[in-house]
Amino acid sequence: MAQALNKTKRRIASVKSTKKITEAMELVATVKLKKFKNKMEANQFYVREIEDIISHLFGVLGNEEKPYISQGKGEKNLVVVINSNLGLCASYNSNVFNFVNKNLDKNKDTLMTIGIKGELNYEREGFEINKDYSSINDKLDYSDVIKLGRYLHSEFLKGAYKSIKLVYTKYINSLRFEPTLVTLFPLNREGETPSYGYEPIYDPNLKTLIEELVPIYITSSLYQKLIESTVSEQASRRTAMENANDNADELIDKLTIEFNKARQAAITQEITEVVAGQQE
Secondary structure, X not given: OHHHHHHHHHHHHHHHHHHHHHHHHHHHHHHHHHHHHHHHXXXXXXXXXXXXXXXHHHHHOOHHHOOOOOOOOOOOEEEEEEOOOOOOOOOHHHHHHHHHHHHOOOOOEEEEEEOHXXXXXXXXXXXXXXXXXXXXXXXXXXXXXXXXXXXHHHHHHOOOOOOEEEEEEEEEEOOEEEEEEEEEEOOOOOOOOOOOOOOOOOOOXXXXXXXXXXXXXXHHHHHHHHHHHHHHHHHHHHHHHHHHHHHHHHHHHHHHHHHHHXXXXXXXXXXXHHHHXXXX
C-alpha cells in the first residue's frame, strides 16, 4: 500500500514539474504572438500600398509592354514553403505538410524550405529541395528577406523556373489559420487604367518604376507572409500549451483523489488491524 502511495505521489510531482514548463512556454508564446502580431498589422498597410501602386502602373502600361506577367522558360516551378524551426506547436507544421502533399507535384515542383521542420519532412517525402534560406525565419531579419527576394527575382528573370510560388500559413484568428498557396511570379497585376482627368507624370518613366518597385514589392510580400506564418505558429503553440496546462490540472486533480482514497484505505486498514489485535 505504501508503495502505491509513493508511486502516485511521484506522478503528481512529475505532472506539476511538467506543468511549470508548459506554463513558461505558454507565456513566451503569448509575448511573441503579441510582438509579431503588431508587426504584421503595421506591415499590412505598407504591403497594400505597394500592391496598389504596382496594379496602377500595370494598368497604365500597354499590354505589349507588360513585363513579369508571362511564365518563365524553366520546366519546373519553385515553391517557397514556410514551416517552423521548433515543434510543440500543435498541428501548425502537419497542416502545411498535408497541404504540400495534396497540392504540389514532386516531378513538377522544386521546394525552397524555410524552417528546419519542413526541410526534414520534405526530404523524406522525396522532393527536390533548395536549402539556401532554410533558417531565414530564425531571426526574421529584413536584410535576409531582401537577399531572398533578390534571389527569387533574378531566378525568374533568367528563366530558371516556370513560376515561383509561396506556401505560408494565413492567420485568420488566434484559433484558426490555413495553409495558403500564392504566386509571386509571374505577377498578376492586371489593374484597370485609372482616370484622373489629366495625364500623370512618371519620373523617370513607367517601365523603370516597375523594374525598381517589383523587387521591393516581392520582398515586402515575402516579409509579410513570413511574419503572418510566425504569428500563426505562436498562436498555435500558445493554444497547445494552454491545453496542456488544462490537461495537467485535470490529471493532478484525478491523481490527488486517487492518492487521498489510497491513503484513507491505508489508514482504515491500520485501524482495523489495531482493533483486531486488541480483541485478541
